[in-house]
Amino acid sequence: MEYELRNKFNDIDMDTNFAIVSSARKGINTKVFYDFANAIKMPEKNLASIINLSSRTISNYKDSQKKLEPLYGEHLLKLISLFKKGEMLFGNIDEFNYWLQKPLWNSYERPSEWLTTNGGVDFLNEELDRLAQGYPA
Secondary structure (H helix, E strand, O other): OOOOOOOOOOOOOOOOHHHHHHHHHHOEOHHHHHHHHHHOOOOHHHHHHHOOOOHHHHHHHHHOOOOEOHHHHHHHHHHHHHHHHHHHHHOOHHHHHHHHHOOOOOOOOOHHHHOOOHHHHHHHHHHHHHHHOOOOO
């Protein structure tokens, strides 16, 4: 089975929240943003919106070779970590993207609606852990 994210972004420490914050504080290159958008098959405009930036701002950062500010970098790294876990659990990015669009168990909310905040990403990480243990999410 070919994983699109398994071997990407390994040069960035994302093993713990501390590591994510530390990496984000050092600055995340915009190339990580574009590579991630491509790997998860998400339009750059949509990913920029999820991390609460405009696609024009990301483009300006890229053109001026400016790194993402820590707040946006942290959000991006948490998303990468979430999608890596989702890919491993569901077998591929397409299946994980499908899960993100289905309402959560006993709810009308879709997981994708939780991606816009760091706390929401943390919540989805917990839901994936529950799924991996055999509990409904």
